[in-house]
Amino acid sequence: MFKGVRTDSESRCIHYHLEKDIVSIKFYCCGTYYSCYKCHQELSDHKVIPWPKDSYDSLAILCGACQTELSIGQYIKTSQCPHCTHAFNEKCELHYDIYFCLSAEDGGTKAEGEGRSKTRRQSAEGKGACEGNEVKIDARGKGEHGRHTGRGE
Numbered sequence: 001m002f003k004g005v006r007t008d009s010e011s012r013c014i015h016y017h018l019e020k021d022i023v024s025i026k027f028y029c030c031g032t033y034y035s036c037y038k039c040h041q042e043l044s045d046h047k048v049i050p051w052p053k054d055s056y057d058s059l060a061i062l063c064g065a066c067q068t069e070l071s072i073g074q075y076i077k078t079s080q081c082p083h084c085t086h087a088f089n090e091k092c093e094l095h096y097d098i099y100f101c102l103s104a105e106d107g108g109t110k111a112e113g114e115g116r117s118k119t120r121r122q123s124a125e126g127k128g129a130c131e132g133n134e135v136k137i138d139a140r141g142k143g144e145h146g147r148h149t150g151r152g153e
């Protein structure tokens with residue numbers, strides 16, 4: 001049902017394995033469920049492409065406790081499974097931008113003084129918002145070179 005590195009039956013993996021780490025996420029790039037983005041990184045051969053922001057209705061979250069699929073929109077609004085009420089790890093929020101392309105402008109602040117005569121230039125290239133969104137994972141295990149053995153005269 002999902003892939004991952006050393007997963008258990010509730011989709012915890014080698015990277016995230018607390019009690020609450022039970023969701024797996026379907027990745028837009030390959031349509032495959034992984035326990036986390038690091039698992040994706042290790043097991044797939046391509047970079048993560050986040051869900052476009054109009055895909056809130058897509059079922060892309062799997063509760064590992066009850067195997068219910070949630071939509072992205074449901075998931076980001078809750079901190080527990082609406083079906084089995086198992087708590088989700090709220091820290092996943094930190095990684096939302098890896099999985100989903102969320103818009104910063106969700107109807108929040110509107111119109112700052114329309115009467116201004118200053119022409120505000122709209123950036124013509126607003127489209128790139130999500131594109132630079134690649135996941136950076138630093139290559140570990142490069143080995144620690146450059147260690148000085150300072151003594152030894």
Ligand SMILES: [Zn+2]
Nearest residue numbers: 027029030044
């Ligand atoms: Zn993928």
Ligand SMILES: [Zn+2]
Nearest residue numbers: 013015036039
């Ligand atoms: Zn993982």
Ligand SMILES: [Zn+2]
Nearest residue numbers: 063066081084
């Ligand atoms: Zn559940």
